[in-house]
Amino acid sequence: MAVKALYDYDFPSADRAENFGDDQLVFVQWKGNPFFCSAAAFRAPKAMPFGEFVAAMVVPWAGSDPEFDLAAVHDWRLFGEPLTPADGVALTELGIGHKALISFSA
Amino acid sequence: MQYELRYQVLEPKRQSYQNVIDRFGDQPASRYLEATLDVEPRENFHYRPTWAQDRELYDARFSALRLTDPYSFTDPRQYYYTPYVTSRAAMHDEFGKSLGYLEDRNLLARLPEGWRAVLGSVIVPLRHLESGAQLVSVAGARFAHGTSIEQCCTYAAFDRIGNAQMLSRVGIAVGTGTDEVLVTAKREWLDAAHLQPLRRLIEEIMIVEDWAEGVLAVDHLDKLVYPLLYTALDEAALLSGAGSYSLIAQHFASWFTNQRRWLDALQTVWQADPENGAANTAHLDRIATTWRDRALEAVEPLAVVIDKQVPEAGAVAALEGLR
């Protein structure tokens, strides 16, 4: 349903990919851990290798839970579907695009 | 014990809200300032209005008259809600007493014939004019930029409906407690020749897009209507045995004095604005050119009718003095 307006109501998305240049937003959820109220949001280079993304962004965040153990991290998922990450592969090459939601268990 | 402490003065950590402190330093501020300054949102609006293209929810561009800092204007009356309603409660109370006095003695119904006609055909129909002015003022309440300005428009809008109701009550009193005079007055507002220029004018002002131009156009009209009908005519009434009219008129005259205070101050601030002063002055001149003569044309027929009904009123001459 289009928005009813006195004129053609059409505006660009405030968070469209181009507003982030070579970067993008990625959301990361630690499944089954209510210590974190929600998934975290990160701005990361599209070309950032997955391993670097985890080390530079996910670990400092998840590590505020004293029970976090990087070695125990498993079952990565992208929008709920299984994801096979490879540390050296860029986020976008893994299919992790702008505003993607990925999750892990630990 | 905290008991003792209650008799000790605690040093406040700050005297006012930060936005007030930023303007005036850390000192106690009036309730008017705290309730007015910087209250209107400024930025980060989430969605665009469906009813106005190329505008934000709050936008200086709703008028051509602009201020670098909207809060360079503050209301000289320092009205926030409480002093406003308190002052108007007193005004309506006094008006009610005046009217009650006249009603108890049936004095309005017993005005000289000419004066009764003036009330019925000129004064009472103006309740519709007030109602139209309310619509114009309330656009300012929504679209003016800055709380200090819109707040004045808000109270003015409410005043207008109050004035319309006072005039209506006069009409009911002239009709000895019936709606007869109101019904006739409305018919005249719609059809009588002497009221049509005025009605046309207010209808055209009601559709002016720029809220400030609308408010000022009404003001050009007010500057004729109020001095003529509630000051000049008041004096004439006293001299020609219509003291009852004077009892009524005084309340409208004092309202107009009150209304002038913020509106004159605002125009001064518009003209003095460091960035927009010259453009504002040009707009104000254009607005005056557009609406002042039309106001005069609209009020003249009223003066003519008054003089016809009450030859000693001298309304045409009085209007001449107001141009």
Add this chain to the structure above:
Amino acid sequence: MSGTLRQVGIDIQESEENRALIDAIKQDNPDLTVRHLPGLVKVQSSGQIVINRETVESHLGREWETGEFQLAIVSYAGNFSEWDDDQIIVKWEH
């Protein structure tokens, strides 16, 4: 649901002045339930609540205009089906 006896309610600020008002409401609405919450009194009744000017005046010992009810009311559930010089009625319409 077809019942005309759904609950209606009025929340009234607790104060000396309003005590007489609440007493008047109790008198005119025998089925009234009264619940005290901090700062307010919640009255509820099945079907409707009636407030009569005369009853309020008799409890208050002075003249009372139905318009003054606006100084007392905090909230309500229902519909003002009547509000004139002598009486206020809150009930559901359908």
Add this chain to the structure above:
Amino acid sequence: MSIDKPEARVRPKKLPLKQRYSLLTRDLDWEPNYVTREQLYPHTSYEGIVVHDWDGWEDPFRLTVDAYHKYQAEKDKRLYAVLDGFAQSQGHLTLSDASYLNAIKLFIQGVTPLEYAAHRHFAYLARHLEGPAPRFAALCQSVDELRHAQTQIHTISNYNKYYGGFHSWSKMHDRVWYLSVPKSLFDDAMTAGPFEFLISISFSFEYLLTNLLFVPFMSGASFNGDMPTMSFGFSAQSDESRHMTLGLEAIKFLLEQDEANVPIIQGWIDKWFWRAYRMSALVAAMMDYMLPKPVMSWREAFELYFEEQMLGGLFPDLEFYGITPPKHVNDAIAEKDKLSHETYKILHNFSFAAAFTTQTPQQEHMAWLSEQYPDTFDRFYRPTWEKHLDIEAGGGRAFFQGLPQLCQVCQIPMGFSEPDDPATPSLRTSTFRDEVFHTCSNGCQWIFEREPEKYVQAWLPVHQIYQGNCGGPTVPDVLAWYGIQEGDNGEYKGSLDQQSWAEWHPTSTKEA
């Protein structure tokens, strides 16, 4: 008429109240013919609402301007006497605890600006609705709402002198992350057409949910020694009952005007119930977690004010017009045992970036929560709070080290669970113009998909920070841009407010 022998003191006839009111209000209107109706009221057609007879509008209050001023001046006289007395006697020292004021911080930052927004946009209705009766009712409400904003500013002015977090409420409402929740709701309503605004705010907000939002707040204030807030709250509510009447009259009037209006209005009820209900999550958190002396649980208030009064009372009344209860109402009911816990967890996680402080509930408080929420608290929420307590016992305090994912519609961090399963987060995604959008619930997703062109514009605080629009890349940069001052944010225990409170109450025992 000439009278030779004047009769003194003839009591004129008295017009019946209803007729007199009509003469003083709607009879002021006239049919324009120097301009067209379309020129005069250009905003009333595009939403598809059909009105055949504006005179069908009834206003049971019949308040004339003179009576309005008389009653309102009296109300304010009483209110400001309480404020002055409280300030003069340093009444803030008799609050239950300084932590109580966190609720009031949330109030001035989150609610007072909405009062102001309502003031401005009821003026819009007073300009743009075609009928004189609803225009006058809207004008009264516009002026009332200004009153509410201002009495709140004045009430809280005294607290602002002694405590943190109150000082920059207006700027914060424009900038701070959690305040985009209420701000976006009102922006949504105000950017809609006049009829949708009327249904969203007058009906869904004022009638359906105002009791739930305000009355427990004010009872909480009373119970925690905050007489000024209780006084302004109840005083405002007395105006609110007029506003509720406007909301109820608005919906009945529009439904009676034309059958074509019914589905449009049903859509707005569905949307706005969920929008307003989602925002009420902040109130739920406040009621259950922020009051040192809780007065009523969210669950109980929801059952009393919403389920019993609205679903049990109002909706059967609206059924007559073919209106059904809001689309996602069962999700809201299913959430009543969870909402406050999940929301306070969000605030607790992120209060390092807020202008209030939070604290982990202590054992006594948790005992109350488990009593109020026997089905959920011990099983789902207590373990996490215990974990926080353990960390704190070791001298730590865990915050969320980063920024949260937000819901595109309600803008609350995505911290809610599936309606029927507290253990599973509720996450919804939609795609529009090749972009993914995340929402927190069935309700928010439905709202997004109904009008994606609107919600793609949302100014989401987290994304704006990442776009570099909020003062800079670091947390201190953003906090400075928010206007947060030292001591406003973080953990309550050890905060400046708590230290001052301890200093001002030297003999009172300190809570651990």
